[in-house]
Amino acid sequence: MPVLNAIAGYADEMKGWRQHLHRYPELAFDCHETAAFIVARLREFGVDEIHEGIATSGVVAIINGQGAEQGNGPVIGLRADMDALPITELTGADHASTRPGKMHACGHDGHVAMLLGAAKYLCETRRFAGKVALLFQPAEEDGGGGQVMVQEGVMDRFGIGQVFGIHNAPNVPFGHFQGTTGELMASVDTATVKVTGKGGHGANPHECVDPVVAIVAMVQSLQTILSRNLSAHDEAVVSVTQIHTGSASNIIPEDGWFCATIRCFKPDVREMLKRRFHEIVAGHAAAFGVRAEVDYDWGYPATVNHEAQALFAGDVAAEVAGPDAVNLNGGREMGSEDFSYMLEARPGAYFFMGSGPGAGLHHAAFDFNDEVAPLGASFFARLVERAQPPA
Known part of the structure; x- marks a missing residue:
């Protein structure tokens, strides 16, 4: 694979950065130590501007290319999420989490390492016009940090014209890129329903108003939305994932509750x-x-790639990984991603990058494959050089 030679030389550094971050995971918006580590590396590289405290602990760094000092040229945004998950790690790795109940089970530590590798290369070479905005985002897993960064004006403040991101994909062939030229990931909404009746003795149900049978009927009937209200040409999920009620075998409870995740791609279906x-x-x-x-709860919108940017990113991926390793018909998935807010604000694209066999995302045995980091960093760097060539 034609990984950029300079970035190939950073492989051990990127591995070290990533494994350090893996040892010290942070959740949601509370990514201050992670941000401080990122800022320290960016200062070493010589980025031109560093803006901290965005969306609580997010970082935006600017690298000037040719002509940028005169205010000329476009600005391209590259995003990496940096939060971990509330999971107890089971990898047994030497670099395993030192914080019980927290771990990088989705590879955001690897995403940060890849963007840092690209940043180091771009600072050294500066073979591009305009500027690069590096977006290190907290709270992808919980809280919608991408939405908060957009609401705080990062796109307008830094003049970002288009934006790109990638996510590692375990059990996809190593170094293979997958994406679409449109809908990629679903919107996600969460419904919680509390049902209140009248409790009493289980031997005398006629004296009660039983919430259990009501909940059961509701849960069963909700499945008819997909079979009877949704066009066969559309895709959606309504999954009831929790039901809680009752305290004993001979008591009809006073109340109970259930919750569901609801996912689709189109606003009218939503x-x-x-x-x-x-x-x-x-x-x-x-x-x-x-x-x-x-x-x-109205959650993340669908992640929808812009066609022109997706085709362009696919060409860049083919350059880096080879044309046989790029699939622009990779299929949609019902998972969600708050990069969707950035794609609503600016044209851009989001791709998955295969990291080979291993435990799946959000699994306690997951560990990012460090061997794929130079490929991801090269993809980021070549996006910039191809999108904004110097005059």
Whole structure:
């Protein structure tokens, strides 16, 4: 694979950065130590500007290319998420998490290392016009840090014209890139429903208003949204993932609750799913004589690549990994990603990069494959050089 020679020479450094970050994971917006480590490396590289405290602990760094000192040229954004997950690690690695109940189980430590590798190369070579904005983002897993960074004005403040990101993909062939020229990942909404009836003795159900049978009926009927309200040409998921009620075998409980994850790709389908969810819950509440309260949390929107940027990124990936290792029909998936907010704000693309066999994402035995880091860093660097060649 034609990894850039200079970046190949950073392989051990990137491995060291990544394994350091893996030992000290941080959650959500509380990524201050991670940010401090990133800033220290960026200062060593000689980036031109560093802006801290964005979205609480996020960092934006600017590297000037040719003509940038006169304010000329475009600005390209490259994003890496940097938060970990509330999981107890089971890898047994020498660099395993030192913080019980927290680990980098999604490879964000590797994403940071790849973007740092690209930053070092771009600072040394500066074979591009305009500027690069490096976006180190907290709270991808929980909290929507991408949305907060956009709301805090990073796109306008730094003049970003287009934006790109990549995510490691275990069990996809090593070094293979997958993406689409449109919808890539689903929106995600979460509904929590509390159902209140009248409790009592299990031997006398006629004296009670049983929330259990109401919940069971609601959960079963919610599955008809996909089979009877959704076009066969569309895709969506309504998965009830928790049901909680009761305390003993002979007591009909006073109340109970359940929650569901709701995912799709199209805004009109998303609206329909929400409407039918409320209608089905309300109808069954009336039928069973219970009270139902729905907390419907509107979450991340669908991640939708812009066609021109996706085709361009696919060409760059083919240059770095070889044309046979790039699939622009990689298929959509029902997972979600808050890079979607950046793609709503600016044209861009998001790709998956295969890291070979291993434990899956969000698994306690997951560990980022350090061998793939030079490839990802080369992809980032060549995106810049190809998108903004010097005059």
